[in-house]
Amino acid sequence: MKPLISYQQTLEILTKVALNHPWDQQQTVDLPLALNHMTAAPVNSPIQVPSFDNSAMDGFAVVTSEVNEQLQQQSKASLGITGRIQAGDSDDVSVSRGLTAPAQAWEIMTGAPVPKGFDAVVPVEAVHVDGDQVIFEKTVELGQNIRKAGTDYDIGQPVVGVNQVIQAQHIMALATVGVKKISVKKPVPVALFSTGNELSDDENSSGLAAGKIHNSNQPFLRAYLSQIDCDVTFEANCQDDEAAFELLLNQAAEKQVKVIISTGAVSMGRYDFIPSILKKRGATVHFHKAKVRPGKPILFAELPDGTLYFGLPGNPIAAASGARFFLTPLLRMIKGMPPEATILAKTMCNIDKKQGFRTFAKAQLSLSKTGQLQANMLTGQGSFQTHSFAESNCWLVLPEEAEHIAAGEYLAVLPMIPGSLTVS
Known part of the structure; x- marks a missing residue:
């Protein structure tokens, strides 16, 4: 029996394989x-953007010096209201000005173009309107309340x-x-299979036969894959039947998928037939089993036609962690994305774990009153327990070498979906 490889070793294998499988097909949408x-x-x-100087608020466009010079001589400045400009008007507003022209103000609306020659906008609540005159009692700052062209995008x-x-x-x-x-x-085309005689296709939630379970892996993985830019072009359930499974592989080949993902039938039981079928079909098994929890039986292979294959364990949380921590890094690499950044959070409780295994724990990330990121490992860490998974907003990554982790230590956390982070 081959020794188990570490999680880091699996990432190194995934990196080497990804170099030979770049995904750069494009489409315009x-x-x-x-x-x-x-x-x-x-x-x-x-x-x-903006493509023209425009007003940041409702008010009056003015020439700064005309208001301020009056205020230097008297307590109030008075300008005649000679026009109105609203959003959507042309930015080529013609305003007559000259040495003998009287001081004037233009009523202007938010987003409207500022008339040429005017250099400030005074908000309507800062002035008093008296007939066709607007009264100012405070000096005006040059450029105030004007959104200059190109200040958002040049x-x-x-x-x-x-x-x-x-x-x-x-x-x-x-x-x-x-x-x-x-x-x-283009989204990466994938095939998605669930294996197991125990899976029920009965749509009646109260009608499960003895020994049957609802298939939670298929809808979860379909949803997860859609969030990481994959297109499930072929999916099916398969009982523990080797001939039926080989037929599915043939159908996936016809669909020309890039990746096949299956759940179940990768461990060491009598009906865990996927490893032997892959070898029979000439696949290169890059790794099978790793020092991780949950999901130790994880399998990664490459079929002779270049299709990549992930065999995820059947327990739902093991399937979820396999998708998050093995499939996702590979997809990011073949699409040319950088590795995910690591976020550190303070653990809220003492943790005991099996030494030598990288452990992916269901957790809740939150902010303390002082703004400190903190992660609380949830109860119900079993790989079959979905209730705690539904309460999670992150994965807490427990390092291999640790056996006892004290509350207050800093550990890596990753969001449920790459690129997202929710904090309660």
Whole structure:
């Protein structure tokens, strides 16, 4: 029996394999459809934003010196209201000015272009309107309440970089500079299989037959994969039947998927047939079993046609941790993304664990009253227990060498979904 390899060794294997499987297929999509996809190229702003000097609030556009010079001589300044400008008006507002022209103010609305020659906006609540005159009692600061052209984006300024996972805030920025379509990498096509005679397809939640369980892995993994830019193009359930499983592999090959993910049938039991079938089909098994908990039986292989294969354990939390800590790093690498940044949090309780195993624990991340990140390892850490998984907002990573971890130590935490972080 081969010795178990460490989690770090599995990452080194995944890195080597990923170098031979870059994923750079691209497609152009309408901007609203880019959510959760990855940019295929950087996007720079084609325009200035704002494209013209505009008012930051409702008020009056003035020439600063005309107000301040009056206030130097008297307690109040009075300017005639000679026009009104609202948002959507042309930015080429013509205002007659000259040495003999009387001082004037233009009523202006938020977002409206500032008339040429005017250099400040005084909010409406700071003045008094008397007929066609506006009265000022305080000096005006040059440039106040004016949003200058290009102060948000200048022409050529980066908006999003390459390999950026598009979220709603990026869509706002791209829409602001007028982007309507964007080039993104196509989602990685995957096949998803669940194995086991115990899995029930009965849609009646109260009608489970004896010995049967609902399949929680399939809907979880389908949802998780959609959040990390994968496209489940083929999925199926399979009983503990080798011929039926081989048929599924053939069908996945016809679909030309990049990755096959299965749950169950990878341990050492009588019906754990996946390792032997993969070897029979000429697959290279890069690793099978690792020093991790949950999910020790994790399997990673490569089929002769180059399809990558992850055999995840059948227990739901083991399947979830396998997807998070093995599948996800590989997908990030083949798509050209950098490794995830490590976040450290103070543990809230004493922890005992099996020495020599990297352990992925269900946990809740929160902020202390002083702003300290702290992680509380939840009760119910069994790989079959989903109630505590539903209460989690992060994974707490317990290092291999530790056997006893004292409350107050700092450990790595990772969000449930890469790139997200929720703090309660």
